[in-house]
Amino acid sequence: MFAPVTSKPDLVAQEHEILALWRERRTFARLRAQNAGGPRWSFLDGPITANNPMGVHHAWGRTYKDVFQRFHAMRGEDQRWQNGFDCQGLWVEVNVERDLGFTSKRDIEEHGIAEFVRLCKQRVLTFAARQTEQSIRLGYWMDWNDPDELLRLRDLLGADPAAEATLAGPRGPVTDRVEMLVGRLGMPELGGSYFTFSNENNDLIWGFLAECHRRGWLYKGHDTMPWCARCGTGISQHEMTEGYADRTDPGLTVRFPLLDRPGEALLVWTTTPWTLTSNVAAAVGPGLRYVKVRQGDSIFWLGRGTVQQALVGPFEILDDRAGSELVGWRYRGPFDELPAVRAGFAAGGAGGAPYEHVVVAWDQVGEDEGTGIVHIAPGCGAEDFALGKSLGLPMLAPLDEGGTFIDGFGFLAGRDVRDSAEPVVEHLKHHGLFYRLEPIVHRYPHCWRCGTPLVFRLVDEWFVSMGPVYDVPRDQLTRQQVDASLRYQIMEVVDGIRWLPSFGYERELDWLLNMHDWMISKKRYWGLALPIYDCAACGSFDVVSGREELRARAVEGWEQLEGHTSHRPYVDAVRIACRACGAPVGRIPDVGNPWLDAGIVPFSTLHYREDPAYWQEWFPADFVTESFPGQFRNWFYSMLAMSTVLRREAPFRTIFGYATLFGEDGRPMHKSWGNAIEFDEAAERMGVDVMRWMYAKARPDDNILFGWHAADEARRELLVLWNVYAFFVTYARLAGWSPGVEAVSPPTPSQVAGRPPLDRWILSRLAGLAARVEDRLANYDPDSAASVISGFIDELSTWYLRRNRKRFSRPDDPADRDAAFATLHLTLAGLVRVLAPLLPFLTEAMHQNLVVAVGLPAPESVHLTRWPAPELAALRDPALEDATGLAQRAVDLVRTLRSQAGLRTRQPLARLWIALPGVAHPDLDALLEVIADEVNVKDVVRIDDESELVERRVKPLLPKIGRKLGGAIPAVMAAARAGAFEILADGSVSLAGVVLAPDEVELLVSPRPGTAVAHDDGLVVVIDTELTDALRAEGDAREIQRAVQDLRREAGLDLADRIDLCLDLGPAATAVGPYLDAVATETLADSVTSGPLPAGWSQAGVKISGGEVAVALRRAAPGGQPEAAHG
Template identity: 75%
Template sequence: MFRPVSAKPDLVAQEHEILAEWRARRTFERLRAQNAGGPKWSFLDGPITANSPMGVHHAWGRAYKDVFQRFHAMLGEDQRWQNGFDCQGLWVEVNVERDLGFTNKRDIEDYGIAEFVSLCKQRVLTYAARQTEQSVRLGMWMDWNDPDELRRLRDLLAADPSRPTTIEGPDGPVTDSVEMLVGRLGMPDVGGSYFTFSNENNDLIWGFLKECHRRGWLYKGHDTMPWCARCGTGISQMEMNEGYADREDPGLTIRLPLVDRPGEDLLVWTTTPWTLTSNVAAAVGPALRYVKVRQGDAIHWLAKGTLKQALTGTFEVLEERPGSELVGWRYAGPFDDLPAVRKAFATGASPIAADAPYEHRVVAWDEVGEEEGTGIVHVAPGCGAEDFALGKALGLPMIAPLDESGIVVDGFGSLTGRDVRDVTDPIVEHLKHEDRFYRLEPYLHRYPHCWRCQTPLVFRLVDEWYISMGPVYDKPRAELTRAEVDASLRYQIMEVVDRIRWIPSFGYDRELDWLLNMHDWMISKKRYWGLALPIYDCHACGTFDVVGGRDELRERAVAGWDAFEGHTPHRPYIDAVTVACPSCGAPVERIKDVGNPWLDAGIVPFSTLHFREDPGYWQEWFPADFITESFPGQFRNWFYSMLAMSTVLRREPPFVTIFGYALVFGGDGRPMHKSSGNAVDFDEAAERMGVDVMRWMYTTARPEENIRFGWHAADDARRELLVLWNVYAFFVTYARLNGWQATGSSDGSSAGTVLDRWILSRAAATAAVVGDRLADVDAAAAAKAISTFIDDLSTWYLRLSRKRFSRNDDAADRSTAFATLHGALLALARFAAPILPFLTEAIYGNLGGAIAGAPDSVHLTRWPADELAPARDEPLERAMATARAAVELARTLRGSAGIRTRQPLARMWLAVPGGAETELDALVALIRDEINVRAVELIGDESELVERRVKPLLPKIGRKHGSAIPAIMAAARENAVEYGADGSVTLAGVTLAPDEVEILASPRAGTAVAHHDGLVVVIDTELTDDLRAEGDARELQRAIQDLRKDAGLALDDRIEVWVDGLADDAAAHLDDVAEETLADTIHRGPAPAGSAEASSEVALSRGSVTIALCRVRRAGEAA
């Protein structure tokens, strides 16, 4: 017997029960064992940042990951099931800093780098445990660590990292110091999720960097970089565009007096006043026109095209010259007295005479424009990349005013020691005092900000480390020679990209576009928590070397190994080791920088697949068959770093297929992000809507479109699943009432009715489509097919079959009906299992548990498509589609005639298109019942019901007949047509050949309606007294059923009914009414006082009738 099922299920509670059941029965472990040795399907999980609890936006991708893994498991394929955590980098550092209340890097140094790094590791373990729990709740099956074990390691790490401890690995206990054990997480002997902070991950990146160096692609750059003063680190190109935002800066115009033209000055505009301290030149466009203007006593020079925007008040133009004539003019700088300026100028060479000290000069620069400012550009080569390039080209001195925290360095007078963000006011004051100030007004522009902490970036002159991407050639890829590709990493990566299937396909173009525009990859960060870059830069001789791994470091160490031994390769311990310079032999320290975190994630196709310690294993699992991540952002991040590293190491694709999806938006219409404050907590959503509903919402969504997350959308998703649930509940309710049991083998397909065979065919078809779509990475289409099947099952199969379950004296037919619905539901449970793991498990558990020998979980069953395939009957499916269309048309006709479906009609006429005659009798009967007509007459020749119309084929006749077209089309619309004997037609005096027109049959006005497939339906709308009486009886029956429901009666309660005011001809049908409503007696006349439990009134064709009912007490029942 099946367990009873509520029509209003608590899906959330049920999910928790199933999670407990999976745990208790070790269902996942058994699935892995079952598939061990099967064909391999290699999924590579993109690491999630273990830095905060998940929001609902993380669940989209994780739902996809689980759907595809479960599906491939049902195909019997062996998988690795390894989740990944991203661990190193600024994300984690910034949060630890916040927790500690730190505001800058000095706080970290004071606190102690070792302690700080340990806190970063602890934070990662905390949130890895948390996200593990959340992912399990989502139904995600992975080789999870025990979250409590992760928290235990965290606590031990805090207490004493050197203490030995033991954890249970897949092949037995593993013992090591806490610190080293944490560094071994995810490795084969320890098991569980991979962590990018692992020793192996770091070690393999070292190997990668050494390989880059071997090929000469690694270099140190000296340049002005975008810089975050709060984080104290440079911002790479990959990170830059995360942080563009509108910002209001001071738009400051100042006067620079000309030394050789007393009383005259240059007007210069800047939005970064702090850079004025480092001014060394003023650039003019040599081809632009410049004017001298008088304003009161002052005389200014500026570009002619900027007069209106740059000047305030009236002016008088005195003189005009090309910019080239201004070049070489000397001017007084804005901060000439500062020691730093004097020092730079004393050592800088004058462009006029090599031995003279430098002086401020007007220089020529083609880039200068007139759109903004004054057409005279303030140049500070220490404060901007373009200025830097210009300064380098012209040999100008460089002044770098900021330290790494954005504090003004020594030599800048009263500004020294101040924060760059606070110097605008003192600078303006200074300029006013010196009579250099002209104008200040706010200026709104797009400005880069730190992607992590939103601090506006500054530009600093620094040393950073880069991987060269190679030249960009000014010609199409197809024309490149082999040698050119071999000399440029970016084109090599593109060749790898060519070999990958990108879904959606625009991903391919986006990745190529990024690669073409990518600057060299800046891999260094002047921070603490992350990959220790294994670069040893010799100050003695100026050469640098790269160490390729821990073992190599041990061999080459000349000092400090003891301090490092026993530690993971992180700061500060790694910094103690020095090696001998291979060039001059001097002892060299590691550079202090840590690595770009995308190095950490990019190496995982190697590190997690044991590239080094088990090459055989790596061969088997590389490249990954599949990865899936959110597209926005990853082209320049994870995809890019994996592609770059795999290209360098193997020149092979690291993955074969990539499936990308868009973003989850919050209720405010912005991308959902924790830092945006619009994130919806995952746990809240899971407990409120249930994770199957969430998974359904995500898998039905179009992956290339952003999703707007909302509870309303969740309700829509839930409603659809409740339809399925109600079919299931219906089945269980009546199976229990009838004592029906599954026998194990019967699928009802041979003896079933046309509807039975149809729904089983639909189940087979759906299983095939869902399997095909999932195999092709199209979850939305798979979900859509399931959705259509649920609709078929509920609104067509069950609607039309209901009586076979509830009131059926034919035991064999009843049994067939139960077997059919049972089979359809079990099939659905199986092919929907990857998407809806809980709901399908509940259904399967109740319906399939009874069958001997069946697996005890739907997730241990194999993909059902082949098994179901024999039930497929495509002609029947097509015929049924036609029948459904006919019913819809007839309903439309009823609607427009104002005759409700309960009112029987004498007959309808039906013309079906050729080829749809399969099961015609059964389908006609079905249509007859559904439309409630006594007879259906088939019309072989539909010509009585339709008229011929002509549709001229415009693309064919358009050019030939030109301006006659409107008249031809008007004639066609009015059907003013002459048919020729040869098939030609004449419209508006123009004769068209047979192949220039299409002859259509369209329904005559007044009938209806079938536009395609030639289906035509007509109903007889004449109502006889007899039909009215039967209609009234049906209406009465329906009112009694309503009343039963209102009175809260059980499905099998028997009743006694009173009907007052019913006409005699309708009363002739009362026996039928009594049977349908489970009434023992139907009295005519009013109910005796006090005997009725419920009553109501119903309007019939000949007046209103009062009905009343009460429950009949059974023998032995208390009164």
Template identity: 50%
Template sequence: MFQPVATQIDFPAQERDVLAFWARTRAFDRLRELRADSDKRFSFIDGPITANNPMGVHHAWGRTYKDLWQRYFAMKGYNQRWQNGFDCQGLWVEVNVEKDMSFKSKRDIEAFGMERFIGLCKQRVLNSAAMQTEQSIRLGYWMDWNDPEELRWLAQKIVEDPQQVITLERNGQPITGTVEQIVGRLGLPELGGSYFTFSDENNYQIWSFLKKCHERGWIYRGEDVIPWCPRCATGISQHEIDTEGYKDREDPAITVRMKLKSFDVSQATWVSPQARAKFDHAPGKFLLAWTTTPWTLPANVMASVGPKLTYAIVRQLHKDGELAVYFLSNKTLSILRGEYEVLGEIQGEHMAGWTYEGLFDDLPAFIDAHKRWQDKHDGRTFAHTVITWDGVGEDEGTGIVHNAPGAGPEDYQLGKQHGMPKIAPLNEDGYFLDGFGELTGKHAHEVPDLVEALLKAKGYFYRRDKYMHRYAHCWRCGTPLVYRMVDEWYISMDELRYAMMAVSEQINWIPAFGKERERDWLRNMHDWMISKKRYWGLALPIWEYPDGTFEVIGSYEELKARAVEGWEEFDGHTPHRPYIDKVKIKHPVTGLIGTRVPDVGNPWLDAGIVAYSTLRYRTDRAYWEQWFPADFITESFPGQFRNWFYSLIAMSTVLEGRMPTRTILGYATLLDEKGEPMHKSKGNAIEFNEAADKAGADVMRWLYARQRYDDNLLFGYNALNEVRRQVIIPLWNVYAFFVTYANADGWSPKPQEAQEQPTMLSALDRWVLARLAETTNAVNAALDAYDARPAALAIEKFIDDLSNWYVRRSRERFWGSQMTTDKEAAYATLYEVLTTLARLIAPIVPFISEVMWQNLRNADFRIQNPEDNRRLRESRRAFSVHHQPYPQPRELTEEERALLREVALVRAVVALGHSTRAQSKVKVRQPLRKAMIVADDEARRAILAHYDVITDELNVKALEFVEREGELVSYRVLPDLKKLGKKLGADLPKVRAGLGQLDPSSVVAAVKAGQPVAVNGVSLQPDEVIVQAVPREGLIVAGENGIVVGLDTTLDEALIAEGLAREVVRRVNDLRKTAGLNVSDRIHLAYNASDRLRRAIADFADYIAGETLSVALSEGQLADGVSASDAFDGEQLTISIKKVSDR
């Protein structure tokens, strides 16, 4: 017996049962054992998920793909590593710990203690990893997961006391160490489980990568002006500012007037000699410059104009009586306040070299910078100068840009070019440094008012406006960025760039545009900034000497050999701050003592190294060779071109010059159902747990699997419900149908060895098996190409065919009380289909496939029963559907292909017949005398072969082929444009019109006789004319592709009586259903009916009794029966039924 299957089922609850079943049977471990000795390997490398917060439904998207292909290749017999990864180090962990602890700045961290702070970072990572592990398991994601409880325990221990010694057990072996040491070894072979990028191995492997870069001379310390987060007090690298880093923000826009000291207007043109005189007489002459970052004005050293722009010279008389002349580009005159008079104009290129009074020349910071500049330039006095720059535009502002080389990236480059001093105004928290007078100690974002007041006092202020713009914000904490001049560490891309491009070319990018994107990024990218002035992360293995030289250390062993100080304090700790900072080395030649730079590394280094660190590159090269390169990786592509994909390729290019993976699958962005990004604050975010609880993981996974990779996924409950209704429920219903009837008939599958005798299959059986084979082929081809969507769609189509054709057409075959050969064939076929289908869908929907498999394969097995589970586990069999071999593709036979074509045709005829029924308003329950069909020879053969199917579907007594046009159809003749277009060219319209004029019947006659047709002097060959049968107007018919179906709707008494009998049957069966009877229950049936109906019931008594399983049929009322009354077709009917106790 199969376990009974309810048609109404709580899928999420059932999934939890399956999870318990897998846990109790250790199904995943069994799979690993079964594949351990396989010489086929599928190497998947997981892109580490940031172990920071609970998983979102967008994570589940990618994780579905990861699981799908690992399961698929496991079923195909491939051995795998099954290692998940967690991204652990970096600013995002620090930011969250800071939030938890209400820290405001780095000073708070220092005060709290770096060691304790880093302990909290590790704790947060471990707790997040535990939660994400649980959620991944809920998704049905099979991986070598850590025990979440153990991770939480470690998280607790690491903050309690990282130095306490603990022992974990693995495979019966004790593993002992301090908590810190054990945590640093997570994911390594002896501990197993997910890899953690904070592991010692990961960090030291990055060291060796950096050393290799250094040996090639690519590592350097560079001064630059970079985007800087004043809250996190760290630079934000080019890699990290993505589109999400930009937010709308209102800033004050200040227009300043810079008083000219020297100028030359000999190249200016004047509107009149008087204008020139007015210019000369004006006491003050100013440049108008505009900025949206007022805090940079105190660092101003020069002003730039567009060489090609034209500048207006205007005069204004201010209210206080001041007469002033201004220079600004002539497209920006609207910025002027009040009336003005244009005196003349001058090209930007002729303004170069002019000088002006500095805005804040009196500040000590400027005086110092000036002095330093003077020393460097043989005592020359520095002057604020006008330069030309092509980057100056006039869409906004004044066409004159103020430049602060210490506070803007372009300004920095310009300052370098023109040999200007650089004034850096801000400290790392965004506050003004000493030497800026009243500004000192104030935050960059709070000084606009003060700057305005200071400028006013000096007479340099012109106007202030509000300005809305997209401004860069910190991607982690959302603080508006500033620009700071800093020293950071870089990897030069000059040489590496091209090597990386060559490696990227070898990779199969899906979708294909990924290759172009990556190429683009590599072509344009700057040197890779790898340092961050923070605490929690990779300790950059760079040791600096007092003379400014530095060394890169490549390993723990090397550091040990080179250490001259601090080794004792460090040894036994993970290579993190603060302990690593204690170690000093000695320069072998100069004897100077080197100190580690305090910076930590860019987190993409951590993720990029995993193709090496997790494959034991340093410790077990043979193992690495077996698994490298990966066959497949997948992540969401927005962002990853310059993050993980980039760092993975970069590091593999440096270490081995080889591609890290053969295939990269990228997919788009998950949005809400309206197409808007999900945000917690907007209230449109859906938590993973909530979606899994409401919709179920299988439904979610199917939605992900059928998604086009390059389209954004609009995720929501409507979409999920659609999947459930269209795919999951029909599948479940077919399965439930099978189990219900098989149990009623006591049918069970024959053991393999007994199946030598082939069952006599009906055409319907052979058809569904051919469709199954066709589907299996399509699914294999799609999954081999890492294309989930065609696989999912092919299965959807198959489930639809199975449910709406095979089962519907087969239903009666299961009804009889006796087991017949045909019934046996139907059971055997449906069983074969369902067990194959369960395997076919298993990688996509692991839960429902397992439920079906367990019930269909294991008699009297209860998935929820621990005892049954135990027996299964101990059987040592390949018991799970996920242990089975995947259905293999095979070539279809010619017979199968023909059968598929035939049935497609038959179904088209049936659809047309239904369409005709609908038009004629004669319901299908009413039998009709005949259907009339127009069809060509091939179609006729198919129709005759499935004659009974069509008559049954259409509820007609007979089919009749209509020989000639006239009865149902007329013909239309059309030129074959594809053929004639080339032949006739411009004459085509003439011939086309001419053909339309001819009598279609004579053309058809000619074509059928193989004669050419003459049209307007052109002779058309028979194969150049297309003949279409079209339904004749006025008749109730429907037609398509040359097939036309009409119905004879004339009724006689016999037909009407039969129709009434069917009405009765339906009502009785309705009543059986509402009365809660089983499908096999026998009944007594009694009725009262109006005359005509009574006669019909008498005439069709046997039919009615058979269809309703009535053992007795009588007029009247059953005393203790269930009754119902109805009126239809002008007749009255009351029925009552009563269950017969037993057969």
């Protein structure tokens, strides 16, 4: 017997029950065991940063991951089920700093790097545990670590990283030092999620870098890079994605007095006053015109095209020269008295001779902004650096890592660059160099992590060369050219990948073509220790390929690393002998760009090094998916680059990208905007199946607008399904119906041949659904799968069930009733399997009741069943589906007609005529009865010739005749609309003085007003609107019945309660009398009496055609009627 089902389910409570059920029965472990050894489907998880609780935007991607994994599991495919956590890098550092109240790198060093790194590891474990719990709540099936164990490990790490501890692994307990256990997480002996801080991950990155070095692609660059003063690190081009934001800066115009032209000065504009301290040149455009102007006592030089924007107040033009004539003029710099400037100029530029400020030519100079004369500080700007390098100018670098002016910069020394604008301006004013200051708003790069505006700083960083860009199309490159350029090799790999949506392919290629070399170093603490050994003695450098090599080559400090993971500070202690000169050399202090950590995952997690056979089996991944904004230059890129270097092949076959999640108002979720929804809150208020349904239905390449209203909409849809299920269970319980064994064996067409056409129809639709959804999911098209399912639920509810409702509640034909139950049961049980990957909880709840609770010999979880399409395939009957579709449309047409004629459906009609030209199907007669029943018509008459019921129209086909007729078109169209045409014998049409060939027009039929409606297939329906007294009386009886049913509900009666009924019919009594038996049956009335209504009964009035009628009822005394209760 099925367990009772409420029509108002508590989905959230139910989800918690299902989670407990899965835990208790170890359902996921059984699924893995069941599929072990099956054909492989390799999914590679993009690691989620374990730095905060997961958000609803993560839940979107994780829903996709779970849907596809569950789907492939239902096809019997073996999978790895490994989640990943991204662990290293600035994300974590910034939060740990914040927790500790740190504001600079000095704070970290004073606190101790070892302790800081340990806190970073602990933070990762904290949020890995948290995200694990949340993911489990989402129904995301993965080989999760026990979150409590992760937290225990975190606490042990905090207590004593060197202590021994034991973890339970899939192959038995593993004992090691706590720190090393943390480093071994995700390895086969421990199982569970992979962590990018793992020993294996870091070691394989060393191998990758060593390989880059072996090929000569790794180098140290000396350049001005964008730099975050707060984080104390360079920002690579890869990280600039979300780094630009509008910012207001001082737009400062200053005077550079000319040494050889007394009283004259260059006017120079800058938005970064601090860089004036390091000015070495002023650049003019050699092709631009420059003018000398007088303003009061002052004489300035500036670009002719800039005088309006740059000058304040009246001026007089005294001279006009080409920029090239200004080149070589000497001027006095704004900060010449600073020791650092004097020293730098004395040392000179590339030539070594002492240097003076001078005007130089630069073809990049424009006149759109500023004064047409550009202040050049090669130590403070990327383009300045390039220019300075080409001209051999001296370079002044005023800032240290923390963005503080270094010694030698006088009154600015020790001052933070972010607070330097005002003192610089004061200094200029004091020295008479100030001209003008006004704020300017412009796009300026900011640190992607902490939001601090970046400065440009002269630094040494390490790069992986992407190779040359050739000035020819890709298909004209030679083999040698490609072999010499990593970027083109990656492009070749990209060619072999399926990109969804397809524009991803173009975008990735575009990025690859335009990207700069990959800056991999970060002057930070928590991250991959770059295995680069840069020898100060001889200037050569070496890259160590792994921890084993380091051990073998260590000449000192190994004992300090022993027992620790290869992180700072312990790894910094090790020195090796320089291969070139033999001197002991230590590691550079830099850590790695975090995308190295995620990019190596196709190798590290698949045991590339330790188990090549395993790697061969699972590489490349069949599928990866992440949100695409930003990932083209991050995870996608780093995986592609690393796989290309190591193997020159694609690390994944299909990549599925999806867009961005916003709040319901279309803006990014933001706590202070009130549109943010936390994952936990969403899960416990809307339920995760509702969330998953929203995600599944969203178009992946569109942004999703997530909110409570959207959730209500999704929930309503799920409740339609739930209500079908609740209906089924309610009536099956009332009827005492249970499914037989045949309910779980694939039904054959002959088994269902005797059932009514609508039964066979819904089963055919189900079979089609399973096939279609399989096709969609196999092609990574989840939204289309969801909408197909949506359509099916709709027709199951509003057509199949609506039409067949009575069959479930009537005992008069038990065979038919059982057929209805069996059909609906099979349909629901099958639908649940098709939906299982998308809605794991709702479907499991239904499966438990529909299949498991009644003892059917089937898997104990819907997620252990196989994809149902193959076993259902034989039930497909396209011809029946077509015929039924026609009937559905006919019903729609009749409803429209009734509505137009003011005849409610409750009022029976004598007959309708229907024309079905050319339709023949063995079930047609039965379907016509379905129509008659649905629209409450006594008799359906099929006619072949609809000509008397319709009028003809002609529709000229404009695309065909447009060119030919030209200006005559308006007249032709008007004639067609007016019906002023003649159909000639050969089928051509004459109108408005023109004859159109048969293939130039379309002949249509349309209803004569007030009678019928034609449909596109030539389907025509007409109703007989004439009402006889008998029809009216029957309609009245139905009206009374409706009133009684409403009254039952008002009185709070149960579905099966029997009643005593009393009617005060008045003059209508005679006419309605013959139909009262039927009313009694439908309303479960044991007795029907007439006359004045008894006091104390529930009462109501109802209008019928014959006047006003009053009804009253009460619950009948139990046992008053021997007949068994039936709905």
